[in-house]
Amino acid sequence: MLRWLFPKKNENQKNENKESHEKKFDNNDAKIILREIREEYGLDFSNKKEITIEKMKNFAIQHDIYSFTDLREQLLHSHHLKKDLINKLTVGETYFYRETAQFEILVKLMRKKRVQRILCIPCSSGEEVYTIVLYILTHQKDLSGLEIVGVDINSDRIEQAKRGCYSSRSIQQVPSIVKEKYFYQKDALYCVDDILKQHVSFKQMNIFNREIFTLGKFDVIFCRNLLYYFDEEHKSEAIEIFDRLLSDTGVLFLGHADLISENKLFTKVVENDGKTYYIKSD
Ligand SMILES: C[S@@+](CC[C@H](N)C(=O)[O-])C[C@H]1O[C@@H](n2cnc3c(N)ncnc32)[C@H](O)[C@@H]1O
Structure with missing residues (x-):
């Protein structure tokens, strides 16, 4: 009792x-x-x-x-x-095939210039990273020599990215032909095929921590839906970090909401159809 x-x-x-x-x-x-x-x-x-x-x-x-x-x-x-x-x-929303216009530009760029190393920061649980691989695989076919590094501050999200298994809601926008070929079902989840994992790696890091520079140089950086979290001072700092991480002819893709003011490090390129990206200024 x-x-x-x-x-x-x-x-x-x-x-x-x-x-x-x-x-x-x-x-x-x-x-x-x-x-x-x-x-x-x-x-x-x-x-x-x-x-x-x-x-x-x-x-x-x-x-x-x-x-x-x-x-x-x-x-x-x-x-x-x-x-x-x-x-x-820092639980941020993300899903496969989000705002795909910039992946189309990437594929177009890859036909003109060598792109071997791509940084995706923040990558959250990996959907954007695997989408990039799927875009390249389905539009250009050749993945040889390609390396995509996904970085996020949230360690739970990084672990999920490494597992590569997602809810049906997360893969809703993936074309069914791609779904059938590159995903397999595990209980209620959809997991990416090993071929997608061969070219990617994931790391938990804070963009403002110096260790970010141990990742080396990249040809392309995707930084979508991160800068809007930051105040002006941190946005400028992030832009300087991208400049240091990109090779001389590197290309930077930002999200629609990640507005940055004009700066001397990058020049905005607007394509005829309104799609935008940034290149390093001379
Ligand atoms: C909305 S998600 C964006 C994911 C993906 N890029 C997309 O657009 O779908 C924002 C992510 O930013 C990450 N994040 C926030 N501050 C960060 C920092 N200082 N360094 C790295 N990642 C950060 C959060 O953990 C979150 O996963």
Whole structure:
């Protein structure tokens, strides 16, 4: 009887603790954490501050932490906790065959110039990377010498990218002929064929961390749906990083929402049909 009662009492105590501790979640402390995240990762949550603070509070409680001051303290000492929080805050939408116009330009460019190394940052769970491989495979056929590196800050997404298995919703836009040839079903998921995996690799990295330069130089960079997360300062920094990562004749593809102001490093190219990309300025 007593043994049966104890866990219940502990549970009640825990709930009481939670309630009293929750009062210690001061938004001003949360703002300090958000400012530090912005400085380190460029992530700017100012237009969704309330929901982000709520997410951080839930995250803290899940980890038995009951104030933002304690959360901040523990983030300073635990790399794992920080990684988990970043994973929680950066769940971005992505899917196969998203905004395909730029993949058409890529295939066209590849007919004119040698493209061997492509960087896809951020790659989230890998859909964009595999879409690029599928586009090249189905339009130009030859994958020899090609290497595509996918990078994202979210380690959960990177693990999923390595597995290469997706929901039916994620592959909705894939043409059925491509689906039949290059995917196989595993329970409720659709997994990419090994041939697609042979030319890709995935890495968990922060674009603003110096280790990004250990990846070497690229002929093409896809950076779609990332810059809109950043403030102006981090956008400019990202542009400088792309400049350093691209070869002299390198090409940069940005997403529709990733608007950048005119800058001396890149020149915007607008094709007759309105498709855009950037090349390095002379
Ligand atoms: C909306 S997804 C874009 C995925 C894909 N490029 C697309 O357009 O479908 C945005 C991704 O940016 C990643 N991200 C945010 N900040 C980052 C940073 N500092 N370095 C690398 N990746 C970052 C997030 O983890 C998220 O997976």
